[in-house]
Amino acid sequence: MQEQIVENKKSIDWFTESRFGMFIHWGLYAAIGKSEWTMYGQKIPVKEYEKIAATFNPKRFNAKEWVSVAKEAGMKYIVITAKHHDGFAMFKSETEPFNIVDSTPFERDPLKELAEECAIQGLKLCFYYSHVIDWHHPHSIHEHCNNTWDYQLEEKSFYNYWNRLVKPQITELLTQYGPIGIIWFDTAGGLSKKDSEEIVQLVKKYQPDCLINSRVSHWPNFGDYQSKGDNEIPMYGEGTKAWETPMTLNKSWGYNEQDDNYKTTESIIRKMVTIFSKGGNLLLNVGPTSLGEIPIPSVEKLKEIGAWMNENGEAVYGTKESPFPYEFDWGAITVKGKKVYLHIQNNKWSTGSIRINGFKSKVKKVYLLSEPHLNVPFEQNSVEFVGLYNLHLNLQNEPPSEFISVVVVELEGELQIDSTFIEQSGMIKLDLGHSIIEKEHDHNVAKWKVKIAEKGKYEIRLITYKKAGTNWADEFNQDMILRFGNKTKNVLPKEDKIVTDSDNCQYPYSEVQSHLGTFDIETIGLFSLELGSNRIKEKAKGPEIWQAEAVKIRTIQIIKTN
Ligand code: H79
Numbered sequence: 001m002q003e004q005i006v007e008n009k010k011s012i013d014w015f016t017e018s019r020f021g022m023f024i025h026w027g028l029y030a031a032i033g034k035s036e037w038t039m040y041g042q043k044i045p046v047k048e049y050e051k052i053a054a055t056f057n058p059k060r061f062n063a064k065e066w067v068s069v070a071k072e073a074g075m076k077y078i079v080i081t082a083k084h085h086d087g088f089a090m091f092k093s094e095t096e097p098f099n100i101v102d103s104t105p106f107e108r109d110p111l112k113e114l115a116e117e118c119a120i121q122g123l124k125l126c127f128y129y130s131h132v133i134d135w136h137h138p139h140s141i142h143e144h145c146n147n148t149w150d151y152q153l154e155e156k157s158f159y160n161y162w163n164r165l166v167k168p169q170i171t172e173l174l175t176q177y178g179p180i181g182i183i184w185f186d187t188a189g190g191l192s193k194k195d196s197e198e199i200v201q202l203v204k205k206y207q208p209d210c211l212i213n214s215r216v217s218h219w220p221n222f223g224d225y226q227s228k229g230d231n232e233i234p235m236y237g238e239g240t241k242a243w244e245t246p247m248t249l250n251k252s253w254g255y256n257e258q259d260d261n262y263k264t265t266e267s268i269i270r271k272m273v274t275i276f277s278k279g280g281n282l283l284l285n286v287g288p289t290s291l292g293e294i295p296i297p298s299v300e301k302l303k304e305i306g307a308w309m310n311e312n313g314e315a316v317y318g319t320k321e322s323p324f325p326y327e328f329d330w331g332a333i334t335v336k337g338k339k340v341y342l343h344i345q346n347n348k349w350s351t352g353s354i355r356i357n358g359f360k361s362k363v364k365k366v367y368l369l370s371e372p373h374l375n376v377p378f379e380q381n382s383v384e385f386v387g388l389y390n391l392h393l394n395l396q397n398e399p400p401s402e403f404i405s406v407v408v409v410e411l412e413g414e415l416q417i418d419s420t421f422i423e424q425s426g427m428i429k430l431d432l433g434h435s436i437i438e439k440e441h442d443h444n445v446a447k448w449k450v451k452i453a454e455k456g457k458y459e460i461r462l463i464t465y466k467k468a469g470t471n472w473a474d475e476f477n478q479d480m481i482l483r484f485g486n487k488t489k490n491v492l493p494k495e496d497k498i499v500t501d502s503d504n505c506q507y508p509y510s511e512v513q514s515h516l517g518t519f520d521i522e523t524i525g526l527f528s529l530e531l532g533s534n535r536i537k538e539k540a541k542g543p544e545i546w547q548a549e550a551v552k553i554r555t556i557q558i559i560k561t562n
Helices: 009-018 046-055 063-072 110-121 158-175 193-206 265-277 296-315
Strands: 020-024 077-083 124-129 182-185 243-247 280-286 331-336 339-345 353-357 363-368 378-383 388-394 404-411 427-431 436-440 443-452 456-467 480-484 487-491 497-499 509-521 525-533 551-560
Touching: 009 280, 020 063, 020 243, 063 077, 063 110, 063 296, 077 110, 077 158, 077 182, 110 124, 124 158, 158 182, 158 193, 265 280, 265 296, 265 331, 265 339, 265 404, 280 296, 296 331, 296 339, 296 404, 339 353, 363 378, 427 443, 443 551, 456 480, 480 509, 487 509, 509 551, 525 551
Parallel strands: 020 077, 020 280, 077 124, 124 182, 243 280
Antiparallel strands: 331 339, 339 404, 353 388, 363 404, 378 388, 427 551, 436 443, 443 525, 456 509, 456 551, 480 487, 480 525, 497 509
């Protein structure tokens, strides 16, 4: 038996180069209009749920329009729900008549039409398939979320489901629709290691180049790339494999008629850039209606995103992650060969200048990506005794793009930076993922080393992500121990500031900022910073379930206050 699934280098390249895909959650649930978990939430009996199929007739479905919306947004692949947790197949299945061709008046196979259109327009088609949760089938078994209103758990026999529905339907999807980019699995809770391996082998048997996301299994080391949690943007230091964030435009995956909680276009573009700068892909979701239309506000957002991608795509497609192991407060960095792309937020642009510390490479020229004839004046300095190299840009021109504008830094030679933590214009974010965690007494201590280049007062802030509905006091009821330089402080973090939508954090989490203390730094150089708490866990060895934790410790931020 195989211990590790070997990464297929050749076929992962298209994925990492594409960076941006469209997720489509579409199924019978669109007709209820309350997202894809309604059957489970309302315990709708199978017999009742099947009646929706009899009236499901998405007459306005037009594959050409959907693929065009994705393509014009700059997306290179589409992942559509072939079967979600409700068990309804959105394709012609010989295995099970509970499918869109055999049990609706629509009678067409939208996946076939999308496959043909994707081939014409040059996008990769990929299928989401709920392999463990299936509330329609009498024998599916998940560790938590089963249909217990129609079926008795103790009467279920899992292999009836696995061998007679899952394997044949995955075979259909891999043999009837041409080359498939990814089979996107979800919610594998309870699936054995042996069955996980078997499903991987089945996919590879029919299409060796088809990628599989890590959610195929809750066992470690599965999948060709890491599928982050729903709406999760990872921190630094969480692994190196290719990865992807699935993200909603509002708060829902499947069509939800009441959900007009759309993120602003600016918020989405900031998150996109953050993801790209960390080396990830973004799979951005739409939830079409039961008539077969992508909701108008979604189409409008995607048009604005497309305009940005059209101007700035060179700084996205085929780029690599930023070599700096931390976030900047002005934006983010991507790299391609000897070009370093600075994605600068327009509101930071108005400050007139940007300084990057730790930039060692000799710079040839700096210019605006969308107007390459416009040079950006720059200076390079070094302060040898603290090992500090900086690049200073003068942003004289107006920001050329909406929301975020890209400056290209062209290098003379190879990219070389100082990858230790260095404060950047008086600010640095140290992610927990890049700390060293050691046990002391009854708790763990996270440790970092950070270079401070200017004397003065520095505020230390804790950044945590809190899940909606969590009571802070239940989570934090013991002091944390903070050490900076040679001073120590015990502090109980409070919810000093809550940000519901930041560049890295979104629903169902909010970013909480807690003031931990202020320290005087009287000499410049390298300092150690340590945070001790019973809430700091050892680093996870296997896959983690993103939304399992009520509060996640994320980052220590150091900010110069004078
Ligand atoms: O397909 C989308 C979700 O349906 C699926 N993953 C994305 C891509 C998903 N499956 N499980 N979960 C997400 C986590 C389950 C969350 C739940 Fe709930 C909390 C289920 C019931 C309570 C969210 C909130 C759904 C209904 C209420």
